[in-house]
Amino acid sequence: MIRPSFHFLPALCVIALSLTMAGCADQGGIKPQAQVRASASLDVGQAIRQAGPEAGWPQRAWWQVYRDRQLDGLVARAVAGNPSMAIAAARVRQAQGMAVTAHAGELPSAQLDASIGRKDWSDNVYYGAAFRDRLTWNNTATLSLSYNVDLWDRNKNTTERAEDELRAVAADGRAAQLELESNVVRAYVQLALQYGLLDNTEAMLREEQKIVDLAHRRFNGGIGTQLEITQAEGSLPETRRQIEALQENIALVRNQLAALLGQGPGAGDAITRPQLVLDAPIGLPSALPAELVGRRPDISAARWRVQAAGRGIAVAKAAFYPNINLMAGIGPAAAGGGLFSFLSAPNIQTSYGPAISLPIFEGGRLRGQLAATTAGYDLEVERYNQLLSQALKGIADQVVTLQSVLRQQRQASESIAAAQKSVDISTRAYQRGLTDYLNVLHAQTQWLRQQQIAQQLQAQRLAAYASLSAALGGGLESEPAPAGDGAP
Template identity: 55%
Template sequence: MQSPVSKWIVAFGVLTISLIITGCANTGGIAPQAQGLDSSTLDAGAAIRAANADAKWPDAGWWRAYNDPQLNAWIAAAQEGNPTLAVAAARVRQARSLAGVVASALSPQVKGELSIQRQHWPDNVYYGPGPLADQNTWNNTGTISLSYNLDLWGHNRNNAERALDMAHASAADARAAQLELEANVVRTYVQMSMNYALLDIAKSTVDQQHRILDLATKRLKGGLGTQLEVSQAETPLPEYERQIDAYEEAIALGRNQLAALAGKGPGAGGSITRPTIGLAAPIGLPSTLPAELIGHRPDVVAARWTVAAQARGIDVAKSDFYPNINLLASVGGFAAAGPMFQFLHAANGGWTAGPALSLPIFEGGRLRAQLGAASAGYDVAVDQYNQTIVSALKDIADQIVRMKSLETQSKDAQRSVDAARRNYQLSAEGYRRGLTDYLNVLIAQTQLLRAQEGVARVQAERIGVQASLVTALGGGVIEPEDGPDTAETLPAHGRGKKAPAPAPAPATPVASTTPGATAAAMRPVSTTSSK
């Protein structure tokens, strides 16, 4: 029969361990402080509210709307060969592999060890007479050991989820890099198209100036003009010819830029011909913003995955306060002296099995500091997510304002060209008939040149802004369901708390390119402090 003393000892031990565990689990109220933005509380602005309610989100091949096969080919080449995009893809693979390394801790670990040694024993100078004195023997060991962490507090599970969340964030960042690359190719291509248009205007202006010079020369020979008029007609020619050289230079630099974006040498750009890009219809904005915005922008989705990863980091830090239990077992054979395979005999075998428990008792405040750092990291991620939302709305609103302004500017610029052309024709005809002097022709020609350049620049900028708006809307490279659920962006202690509701649905039905999108993937992140 067990003595009463031993029972008291056992009870005291259990109580002591319980008190130690309770003390170790005291987190002292350390918790995140940041609060995720509710997108419905942000005023999207008049520009976004006035967007076309019948518009759809851009699809992944948005640049094909420009109907330029050469542009399509160069974007495909850039997607395949751009070094920056390759680096982003490699980082995604690296993040996924690291997530696999961390996730391996969830599985049982089996390890085998084999040691086969030939040993020469010293003579009896050290050990005295005996059977091993000055002998050669085999000393062999073979063991198989198994360990399994019970993970009672979710340390390994949350660590694996955190690594996987970071892999998701890396994938979203790679999609953002892809979208930015596509936009840069389009912008460079549009700039080249504009330079070709400006080159045409400059060449046309030089031809006009030569005709005026011929007319001034004929008038001088006929006694109707002066040498001053001839000199005035000659003076602009060098500047106009310099402009031609400048535009040709810009076109060549554009070819080099496209080749670089595609990860090729400058020589590859030599085959690029004049762009045939056309003005696409204005791109409207879906009226479901700002809620839909959260699910379609890669940077927003990446920010949400980062928040989810930081939330799991808090759970990992909390689990360190509790005991860790491993199940250990091993079986093996051991033999010193004897035949080479003596350790394989049953008589030489042995085994061990049982649990191993470890828990923090006194660690100098390290665990609380780790939890504080994890909570602060979560706050940083939430605030960065909030800033991403604010910046995204500003980006979209800016592009819409520019789009609407450029539509008006395009009409005004064309009116300016029409008026300047009539003025130039009248002044040129008046000069030919001797009714006016050359100064009027020079002024009218300068006005026409500037007006024509204005039209070309406004049209090119309009296409460029369309590309920027597509980028601001996410470019169709990611879907809302690619992001984490709202529960995943909260630490374990905050789950079950009510998160801010997403922006209300619009009164007018809107066509959507993502009918299967889940509402949870588009909600803002939130955190609730624990006691």
């Protein structure tokens, strides 16, 4: 009669006892408190709803709408040469390495340990009875295999958390690129504005000088006064100061652009006067804000970090349960004999069986870790909610600015037309001898000031369009955000 073997009975009893105790693991009722806000639940506001005709998301090279080839080249050079892009790429590589490391925890591992040594045994009969006072070879070689039985998905969630963080870091890189592109465009718009203001200020200086010359001629002719000369000359120093300040601004903006390119200030010397044109209408995508999470890389990164934090909670909960490893080893071991005699078949030894560890008393350490991880999840959720709200605010702000600037530009055009009409009337009156040339010069000065206001409004419109394109994601599509709130 064959009697059944009960060699595995103790191991099975230990596993059953561990699973029973795992059911009693006390997590102290710790759970997340924050909830991910659905983008569709946010009221986009009247400004966004009435933004204008339906428009798609920004194109990838959204700055090409300005039709300035020099700007196109500057953006390309900035993306290729700015150190922030290299930093973002290094962070992605770092996250990739961490994801590979985390995934290794799900796979079996094998390790070979070997040692060859000579041993001089003790002369003590109780210590080295078999090899007393002898010099022998003491050699071993063991191939160890181990595999963690991931019953509670700890290793799986650790890997997925690392992969979610990798996606977040990749989205951070796209956000850094978008910020760099928008910074180049905004700096370039400022350069164009400074050039325009310089032209107007220099023209204003010429007109003011004409007024001074006329005041001198009137005084020399006996029909003017010294007060008129003093009044005419009073504005010249301030106008010259403004010209000097504008020239300084042009040099500083060139330096800023050179720094954005990742180069020295000398790279800005070759930047010529911008030739920006913008005739794009105001329009927003109809899918706003539903698709904003996937279009804005910073929001996408925040969403992936919420998902990663949720995985972290699952990992922290798994620490309350038994950790089971299946282990096996095989290899020769021998003391005595020749150098390679331990490799013979009789010296082969094996070992196998499960290794189980179960936390019984740890002074609240696991509950503390779970509480900290859960609070970290709440933190990431609220950061995401705040960023989503701020993103919609940024879009609404730029729409309001663009609409207001368009109305102001129409009013400024009317002011320019009225100033031009004043110039024409005063010029005809002077030609007919009905007034002096001083009134003509004052009318021309007023016309130049209105031109300056128009240029400032145009620069504001160009910058607001750039900010709106960036607020809509700048054509940088991110990986689709995970569904759900990421909570375990």
